[in-house]
Amino acid sequence: MPKLTKELLDTYKTPASPETGYIKVGMNTCGISAGAQKIYDAFVHKVKEKNIPIEIKKCGCLGMCHAEPLIEVKIGGKPSVLYGRLDREKALSLLENKSLPEFLVEESPGQKKIVLRNCGVIDPERIEDYLEKQGYQAIKKSIFELGPEKTIEEIKKSGLRGRGGAGFPTWRKWKSTRESESSDDNHHGRFIICNGDEGDPGAYMDRSVLEGDPHSVIEGMMIAGYAIGSSTGYFYIRAEYPLAVERIRKAIAQCYRYGLLGKNILQSDFNFDLETRLGAGAFVCGEETALIASIEGRRGYPRPRPPYPSVKGLWGKPTAINNVETLANVPYIILNGGENYSRIGTGQSRGTKVFALTGKIMNSGLAEVPMGMTLREIIYKIGGGIANNKEFKAVQTGGPSGGIISKDHLDTPISYESLQELGSIMGSGGMIVMDEDDCAVDVAKFFMKFCFDESCGKCAPCRIGTAQALKILEKITGGNGRREDLDNLKRICHAMQKASLCGLGQTAPNPLLSSLRNFEDEYLEHIEDKICRAGRCRELMKRPE
Amino acid sequence: MNSYETLPDQLSTYVNKWKPKKGSLVMILHAVQDYYGFVPKEICFVLAKELKVPLARIYEVLTFYHYFRLELPAKYRIAVCMGTACYLKGAPDNLDAIKENLNIPEGRATEDGLFTLEIVRCYGCCGLAPVMSINGKIYGKLDKKKSLGILDEYRQKETDS
Known part of the structure; x- marks a missing residue:
């Protein structure tokens, strides 16, 4: 395999789709568990056996998880169509030119795909597919046209902010890491880490990107590494995502073979190495200082900041930590220009955001939308509304650190700021829809239990606060609540917010506080009338119909 | 029967590869668990010597992370997902039925x-x-009946073999 040069890189062009047609099978974790592997194998077998001139390809997540397994079919000159919920036999009948109108699915309108631009389009296990989609052109542009400072400048112009939760401006993180002094200014002076420890239950955007388009995240890491002056990057990925780990490892190996990683990348003087490290099932490791401790091979305990990782991070060296989705945006921004990217979005929130729509929604799946779209548009237009003709009750964003938003706020345009005003956060992008059968108190208890289990125990406000809040919530859902419990809960929450060491404890009260704010009447029903209107809390009565 | 007194070749190679790298302990423990299905106590003694770290350091890390197991799991490992979406869609009922x-x-x-x-x-x-997943294979869109049906499939497989 010859090492790629910048001239060779340009020889990869999007090929004309084969005239005879193709069939693509969505092969991410959810597709595979819904039976995609069997269908793919059957196609491959049949095509070979019958000598049918059609190409069978794998691809990543198409975003419509509700209709898995998904297949894209393009035969002859006809436009491509999507089929969902097929089984093996039905799928095979497509090869006999049958059309199965009842299995056709259509992509929801209103999306803008930047992060997911290649997901479901290319085969994630073939670097050639990525190269044909202008792959590694952005790192080339950074190295040969922009240089590190201008690369950071482009990111600044784009307005890109961290997609992992807090929304810190990406350029500032990079600039500060670049400018911090390091005790070692050669090979191991600075680090870039990709945070793939997607621990929020109900969020799986990062998994889909890692599985469906690993090279765009790798290219994002390379650009970040180049911009901050680092030659070593680490992928930190949850061990619960074995397929994501496998695909990233495969993609890294391909890059080394093509000379896109290692020494003198594209014959420049930029050297860059990438390694993967596995998480081991600790939610707190999504917090950056805890994540660093975990990569260092220690318990994932957070430490006080400052000093921030951009000053003193991995092994005491300046370190930039970016989330998967943030990094996947980077190649697009560099190629298309920061200004161009910043035209999408609203206020201080530019660009797009990927949401994982789950819960009681008709079409659960991934949706990448421009910032500024309203919750109603996302839930009803893209998500198709509430399943089973039930009534919408609330939507939870931001996982255990986020809040529960009631229907009064459905017309809020989504942005970092607007969600914060509602007592929630953007978070990593989980959006869990609840209907009338879900109980606000029960859901608050669920999240508090989660934070109680996941609190690392290092600081008292979080360790004791989650335990006491959970105890009170259990009392209320068990029918033994008292009026003054609500004030106690609020006091505990405020103490946790103010005094906890890291983000986990500081934001753990969010689901509870926001549900208290939006659904106080339900808490009172639980306490005074011993009624749970949703019928979730088993010790209480359900409200008579 | 496995003897845990020494590292098998496969693990030994892995440990030697990772030993010079900084912060390799978590990765080595992953390799041990992938090999045995859990992290045997005796292997920790061996690792402590090999890596020249105190046993307490190894246990400190081992007990912090949920992913590591200290006991040999049964032949089929059922893992019921209790993420928010699963919780709202009936996972607690399924779990009760399985229990x-x-x-x-x-x-x-x-x-x-x-x-x-x-x-x-x-x-x-x-x-x-x-x-839920059984030995890593994921089963979706479950209800009580489907969950128990899957358990029966595994039982059937066992009696057949």
């Missing part, structure tokens, strides 16, 4: 050593909620 069917609480193995029952956070397959 009753197997007659064990979570975290335990059945008497015949066939099943272990665990709860996991989120597999990120929320579109198929509620889900």
